[in-house]
Amino acid sequence: MGQDYEQPPVFWRFRSSSGFIVFSVSFAIFVDVLLYGCIVQRWLAILLAVYGLGFSLGSPAFGWLADHYRNRWWPLMGGLVLLLCGTLMLWVGTAVQFLCLARFIQGLATACIWSVGLALVIDTVGSSNAGESLGLLAASMSIGFVGAPSLSGFLYDRLGYNSVFGCMVVMVLIDIALRIFIIEKKDAVKWVLQEAKAKSDDPRQPLLPPTGPPDAPNFDIQPHSHPIITLMRSPRLVTAVWVSFVEAIVMTSFETVLPLHTKETFGYTSTLAGLCFAAVVFGDFFSTYAGRLSDRVGARPCVIVGCIGGAATIFFCGFANGNTPASQALLWVMLLLVGLAHCLVFVPTYTEMSLVVEQIEREQPGVFGPYGAFAQSYGLGNLAYAAGTTVGPLMSGFMKQQVGWCWLTFTLAVLVLLTVIPVRLYLGEPKQVKPQPPSEEGVSTV
Incomplete structure (x- = not known):
């Protein structure tokens, strides 16, 4: 046959x-x-x-x-x-x-x-x-x-x-x-299995592997809330979405105000002003290393270090407000460090948006249906980032005009620093509670 x-x-x-x-x-x-x-x-x-x-x-x-x-x-x-x-x-x-x-x-x-x-x-x-x-x-x-x-x-x-x-x-x-x-x-899995079947000499070898181990959990067929509602009930995902929003505010604030500040303070041309923002973005070239670190140690320590480092460097950017070589050097160095801090926050946060979907699936098998909710999780993160790109230019432009560069950087630094609180509380895999060994107190000996 x-x-x-x-x-x-x-x-x-x-x-x-x-x-x-x-x-x-x-x-x-x-x-x-x-x-x-x-x-x-x-x-x-x-x-x-x-x-x-x-x-x-x-x-x-x-x-x-x-x-x-x-x-x-x-x-x-x-x-x-x-x-x-x-x-x-x-x-x-x-x-x-x-x-x-x-x-x-x-x-x-x-x-x-x-x-x-x-x-x-x-x-x-x-x-x-x-x-x-x-x-x-x-x-x-x-x-x-x-x-x-x-x-x-x-x-x-x-x-x-x-x-x-x-x-x-x-x-x-x-x-x-x-x-x-x-x-x-x-x-492509079907062609991998097809090749394996063709190479097999055992006529009893099945074409398809078993669908799962005998003790695999059955999917819950009960009706659930909309996946986005389920996702938003997770403090872990809400925290990741909030971090995405804050990072968008910071990045677009610098993109909006930095050229104006450098022109007014240092007399930079449009090209030099653009290179200043390029210094911020340059940190993202190290994002692969940040992602590799996040895979090893988890998102929480990476994001905490990134937020604290980012808050400090944004704060020191506020001192670059005089037309001196030292002030210009300070600004360039701090902008590079802001970019490095950003990559420590951005990549682990977006990794979290997929990990939280897997966590919810483990706790409630089948809650997102047969195809999962990865795209919807990233959709929420992108929605927050898009909102931040709207708030950032409006807020930074207003504050730069009304209160100046120093107070703008101070406000951004405080916003980033406060983000450490929900990150410390909710980001990362929840700790598994280990069962306590039975106490020996009260056990009678015969």
Whole structure:
């Protein structure tokens, strides 16, 4: 009796490998950030708010959508198509309403790429090893932030306005091509099993392995609350979401106020002012090491050290308020340390958002349905980050004008330092209570 085998796609091992999938998601985030940095330079500031609105609304929505499909390929491809459409609309648009719609679509695309892309990485590498992979994503984001102004400025000066958008469209098309080649690991399992079956000489060897150990817990089929409600009941996840919100406030505050402060205080040109913020972002290039450390020791110690170190360095940034070489040197050194502290906080926090889903699943098997809630967990984190990108520029701009640079940095430092309290209480795996040995008191001897 012959056996039928499905012919696997070409290069299926490479296309389903962890390295290729992580690289593809990293490239998607790089292109998304690059588009944000290149295109926003030309348009009015109001478009930033529209972009943030799309990011905020899209994050939980796309997270829910991705967790209701077995395959994350289609939601991720949909996000890239939205990104392409938004870019083309910005390229050809002239009316303000049309441009606002384009930026809103780009915000939705960003929400999809981040929520679904991060969940795809967790599906591929697993939560226990997620820190290093998420560190690569953070590094790709930093490359996009640092490279966007330089690339857009070079293209605009040498080749004109259309060259900037033409380059961005090509990058998105490359991104879409990478997504077409991706094969998710859960789809590649059948070919792994098929090869194992073909190599086996035992005719009694089953084609599929047992679904689980005999004593595996049964899934709870009772109705549950919406997954997002279940997630938000976890103090551990709420803490991670709050940390994401605070980090967004800090980073966007520096992005907003730092160029103005350096121009007023040191007489910096736009290029030097931009390099100051690049010093902050430079710390993210060490995110892979922060992720590796988080995988080994857990998120709590990393985030506590990052918050305390970040609060101290932000506070000392406030003393860089005089036009002297020492003041400039102090600012540059402190900005580098702020970036390093940020990577110690950002990557472990996003790793926590997947670990908390696994914790809830262990405690309540089947509570999130057959496909889990990784994308929805990241959707909540991205929603908080998007809210922080809205609050940060408004708060920092107001405080810089009303009370000055010193009080702004002091306020940010206090906000970061206070975040240590919920991190210490709730972040990280809950301690398992060991059963106490029976007391020997009161035991009678015969």
